[in-house]
Amino acid sequence: MEKVFFIIIASLSVAAALSVVAQRNTLYSAFSLIGLFGCLAVAYITLQAHLIAAIQVIVYAGAIMVLFVFVIMLLNIREEELRVDRNRLLIFSVPLGGLLFGLIYFGLKNFKIDEIKGAPVGTSEAIGQGLFSKYLLPFEVTSILILLAIVGSVVLARREKDGDIEDIEDDEQVVKVSMAEKSKVEETKE
Amino acid sequence: MLTTDILIEWLVKIGVVFFILMTAIAYVVLLERRLLGFIQMRLGPNRVGPFGLLQPLADGLKFLFKEDIVPLEADKALYVLAPMIALVPALMTISVIPFGDKIVILGREIALHITSVNVGLLVVFALTSLGVYGIALAGWSSNSKYSLMGGLRSSAQLISYELALSLSVVGVIIFSGSLDLVEVVKQQNSFWLGFIPKWNIFTQPIGFLIFLIAAIAETNRVPFDLPEAETELVAGFHTEYSSMKFAMFFIAEYANMVTASSMATLLFLGGWYGPFVDKFPLLGPIYFSLKILFFLFLYIWLRGTLPRFRYDQLMRFGWKFLIPVALANVVLVAGLALLIY
Amino acid sequence: MVPLSWYLILSAILFTIGAVGVFLKRNVITIFMCIELMLNAVNLTLVAFSSFYKQVYGQLFVFIVMTVAAAEAGVGLALVISVFRNRETLDVDKSNILKL
Incomplete structure (x- = not known):
């Protein structure tokens, strides 16, 4: 069962992943990826x-991918142009991918662990305990990382001088996801 | 274990809740039209049945018989998919919302929620955050300027206000110490001085106001209805939609209103608690519906009263006012929690 | 109970598809999405190990990976917007002079 x-x-998730790579329309790729995140x-x-x-x-489906979809819509990207040397790329990348998968597969094939008895560990209490005791330093460092990302994205997406309403809009969009992440992190504090 | 009677209980619960939700949505539409009429000194629809009570039925029939138009240049698959993506998460949210304590029917103890999840609050947020795709896709696939503008605006607006929304809830989580909605409500059960109920609205009024404002923005209602601003964008993201597809967007919007109202009730107004509810648990759902009705009335009242924001005002308000205040509120509530506990 | 190795193999497949996507695609946004896909494949492994070893630490790493992914998406898309403004293209092969 x-x-x-x-x-x-x-x-389903493998199909969605293949569709992310195979679609020529970027928006379709994005929606396949959302499906994959759901799976x-x-x-x-x-x-x-x-x-x-x-x-x-x-975080992924509700914030990061909204940002992707927003940028795709903002730049109005309809279809990706076909590449001339597409076949050459395929000849190289598919065997490379096969090699990669083979390496991972043979590394993991016989991996087994003895079953460990115990209650499931994914409760919010357990994760909060872990984040605020043993892993407090990495947690704080990620918050600094987010701060850097906010400042960085505002600087990057800012248009020189001729700031108009649309400009403010994309700056703030980009800041948003980093902030969203931060709020999600705070939510689990309890 | 999954036995037949548990399965039947589930199916009955799902059926009943779905039926009540759909009826409620239909009559909220009617209530809105009548109330708006009252506010604007006119009558509103009162022809079909007594007091216009059969109007929703007539509207439904009309939607069914309208021609279903797909624009020639539209992206067909996405165009058909978009209303479904908007509707399904909106209806799914109701499944984790508890509307009463346990009651006994025919000798069976039945908990008044479809399913209980230990991260119920996060599930509601996750599902509501998916609704934006329906709107964004509708805007994109219609291949029309107005729709695209509506879709863009709405995705920007929804993700901006979602931040303030989730930050305002952090205060409630600090108090309840759980993400389970039933626990959140039960924490508000007792009284101060014997008569003031321990509702979160009294301990964190700022959080409540932020939640209310952000929820109105999340449901795309006046004064934040920029994605469908009639006067500038025709009808925004659903300009090109007709017939049942339009009805699906419509139902999704009202379902989101009901969800937002019930979340406000659960988080800040003590859910199903009220006088005598301990003795007669059946009163629970009634109190709950009354509180929801209050919020729905508020929505309609605002629509009849306030003008629409300009887009830059909307963004400035969200980013430069609401989010800083929400952050300050988190700190404040955390301090308060230290004092009380 | 589903054996651990199934989760690991699923994760390996997803990771490979993501990697092939990065080789194959020339659109910056799609490449970004493929990177997100690879990060998710790794997350699946971490959650699977965490759940089978009954240790919460794997899930904490997932938490941090998600934060990093969000920061990366924010900065990355800001870059995409500013490159597109100057160059009107998203093809990575045409944006190879290391300046805006």
Whole structure:
């Protein structure tokens, strides 16, 4: 039962991932990626990591991908032009990908662990405890990283001098995701 | 284990809640039209049935029989998909919202929520944050200037105000110490001095106001209805939509209003608690609906009263006022929590 | 119970698809999305290990990875916007002179 469910989720996510790469329309790629994030959230639920599943949807599907979709719409990118040397690229990259997968696969193929008994660990309490005790330093460092990202994106997306309303809009959009992330981090403090 | 009677209980609950939600949405539309009429000194729809009570039925029939138009240059697949993407998360949110404590029907103890998730609050946020794709896609796929403008505006607006929304809820989480909506409500059960209910609105009024404003912006309602501003964008993202597809956007908007109202009730107004609810648990859903009705009335009242923001005012208000205040509120509430506990 | 190796193999497949996408695509935004895909594949591994070893630390790393991904998306898309403004293209092969 669980295995059948896993196979369904896994094949859906592989299909979505393939579609991200195969689509020529960037917006379609973006929506395939959102579908993939949804599938992964379900996979996290099967792993008893409810908090991570919810945050996956909020942060990835709800904030990061909205930003992607917003930029695609703002720049009005309809179709990607076909490349002349497309076949040459395919000849190189597909075997390379196969090689990569082979390496990972043979490394992991026989990986097994003994089953460890115990309650599921993905509760918000446990994650909060971990973040605010043993991993406090990395947590604080990520908040500095976010601050840097905010400042960086404002500087980068700012247009010189002729600031108009639209300009303010894209600056603030870009800042937003970093801020969104930060608020999500704060939400789990409890 | 999954037994037949649990399955039946689920199905019955889903059916009943869905039916009530759809009826409520239909009548909120009617209420809005009548109330707006009252505010603007006219009558509003009163022809179909007594007091116009059958108007929603007539509207529904009309939607069904209208021609379903797909613009020639539209991106067909996305155009069809967009209203569904808007509607499904809006309806799914209701499944984690508790509307009462346990009651006993026919000797069975039944909890008054479809499903209980230990991160219920986050699930609501996750689902509502998905709704923006429906609007953005509708704007994109219609291949029309007005729709695209509406879609762009709405995605910018929704992600900006979502920040203030989630920050305003942090205060409630600090008090309740749980992301489970049932726990959040139960924490507000007791009284101060024997008669003032321990609702979060009294301990964090600023948080409540921020939540209310941000929720109105999230549901694209006046005075934040820029994505569909009739006077400038025709109808914004749903300019090209007709028939059932338009109805789906419509239902999604009202379902989001109901969700936002019930979240405000659960988080700040003590959910289903009220006088005598401990003795008669059936009163719970009634109190809950009354509180929701209050918020819905507020929505309509605002629509009848306020003009629309300009786009830059909207952005400035969200970023330079609401979010800093929300951040300050988090600090304030954290200090308060230290004092009380 | 689904064995751990299934999750790992799924993650390997996703990672590979992401990597091939980075090789194959020339649109900056799609390349970004492929990188997000690879990050997600890694997240899946971390959550799977965390859940099978009954240790919460894997999920904490996922948390931090998500933060980094958000920061990266913010700065990256700001770069995309400013490059597009000056160059009117998103092709990475045409934006190779290391200045805006």
